[in-house]
Amino acid sequence: MKWFIDFLNVGFGEATVIRRMEEHCTYCLVVDGGDVNPMTNPRRCSLEQYLREYEITKIDVLVLTHFHRDHIGGVLPILGHVSIEEVILHLPLPGHVQQSAINDYSTPILGSFTLYAAILNRIDELGIKKTEIVKRHTIVEQDMEFHILTPSQHKWTQLSEELDQLNFTQLDQQEERLTTIDRMLNHASLAVLIKNKGDSVALLTSDVGLDYWEPYADEIGAIHTLQAPHHGDASHLSEDNLRAWTPHAVVISADDQGTYQLPHAAMEPLIREHSNAQLFYTEGLSTEHRIIRIDVMERTVELVK
16 A cells, blocks of 8 residues: 655646555545646646546545635646545635636636636535534545644634625725735645644645744644755745744645746745755656655655656
8 A cells, every 4th residue: 555645736836646556546635726827838747638648537535725716726737527525615706706616817816716616606506515624624544644724713703704795896996905815715725734644744834924833833843754844935935934834845746937926036046054854846848747745754856757
């Protein structure tokens, strides 16, 4: 029996697949769905394409860390085509927003709302179990533990209140609120700590900020693989984090085009100065791989073309 953690090269975005392999895939947990059309860049790998190539017909758990398009864009194409047992999220849309029939891609945040509403409606249509969490949630599967970490109650409440006050029938009056929500989504994301036999194997940080980690400091400890927060944003990672976590590998989920000026030039020096980690980019200028694969049992990293 083997467990793999696969970080997909979805360009600017995140999609991570954790699966147990015996003769075939017997358990699959997906964190986010990325947003990529691999036809425009053959180096990249969409979630849909990955599931098809590895003949995965069932996702046991799909975790949505937050609803920015670069994290959820690849989810809608798989709904109804792959069996999904459970979706875990912490940011349900208010009923009036989910049912607003919004179809607006004129700005990134409106595009994110359009996709998220469509995803939630499709999940409901298909009768997929939807678990909405407020506090941390743990999934245990044999010798693996998936600890889904939540933001502070204060951040979650603030964001929920902003969502409740949205009115898509008066978009011209919503610009400031939409900007606020867009900014808050990163800091109110879910994170996922993966443990094997009690040892921390990987920390998937999504887009969270520095103040996220204090409640979880004792729980995380040393980890093998760190997914750098917010696509290599140096302001979201500290010397203290690196010293406490002592990662062997750091994965930066970004593209080779410098989208949103990420990853920051300061990120690589920060990691090299304060850790002995080997650095991996899901996509860089000379990248040929489509997947960064972590073998959980062997604690090795493989670049898969």
